[in-house]
Amino acid sequence: MALVNPDFVNEVKRTEEFNASACMNCGVCSAVCPMGLELLPRKLFRYVLLGLEDKVLANTETIYSCLLCKMCEANCPAQVHIAENVRFLRYYINKKVFKL
Template sequence: MAQVNPEFIDEVKRPGEFNASACMNCGVCTAVCEMGIELLPRKLFRYVLLGIKDKVLENTETIYSCLLCKMCEVNCPANVHIAENVRSLRYYINKKVYNL
């Protein structure tokens, strides 16, 4: 069973950055993902919002596979800053997992 950590979002969040609360879960981003990765970015962001930290950390390769090309972002009906959110997750992983 997935363990939920309500504080996880605050760990990832930097001032004015990670923000996916406007996401309506419509799936356009996943449909247009250039890498064809089903997790990107809708499910991934949902894991962050729900605080399912283990699921996020299980998918580090996916997080770094994102091209930051903004194809998803330009198609997002909720104007979520997807590329910046992915960069925020990388920042978090670099610090907390890779100790960089």
């Protein structure tokens, strides 16, 4: 059973640049990802929007494996700031989990 943290998205979203809600779940990002990260960004961003913090934290390796190469962004039809959104998640995990 998943635990919902309703404030999660606000804790992750430090500026308006975090635009996970623009994602329309088409899957192009996953199809073109050179790392083959199927989870990123669509499922992961959906977890953030739904407040599923545990699900996000369970995927820490995926979040830090992203190359930030923007191949997904260059192909994204919804102009989601995928690389920057991933960096927002890293910042959150660095603070909350790693205490950096």
